Amino acid sequence: MSDADTGTPGDGPETVQINLRLSEAFLEKIDATWQAEGFNSRSEFLRYAARDAVKHPAFSREGWKQIAASEHGLRSDEEELVSRDEVVEMLERDEDGV
Secondary structure, three states: OOHHHEOOOOOOOOOEOOOOOOOHHHHHHHHHHHHHOOOOOHHHHHHHHHHHHHHOOOOOHHHHHHHHHHHHHHHOOOOOOOOHHHHHHHHHHHHHOO
16 A cells, blocks of 8 residues: 555545456456446546445355355256245244244
8 A cells, every 4th residue: 555545635435546456357247237336437446446345244155155156056057046935934944943
């Protein structure tokens, strides 16, 4: 982090520029994602992702992996959507120990 890369006073909260090393393949995935999700820029998307990670630290890396796997399954037609009624039924079965 360089002190020379800080924002100027009066522009709101001070910002600091950081350097981040990523593989080119991963950066391509990031670019495709921020564009598909309607963010205005790569920086806006990365700031949003960082804020979300700090705001919800209890949401584990394993949780993200499960979401990604489920999303992949849905997009590749390997999994089916579950209705609200089916979820309620599953929860009731779990509560009853069945």
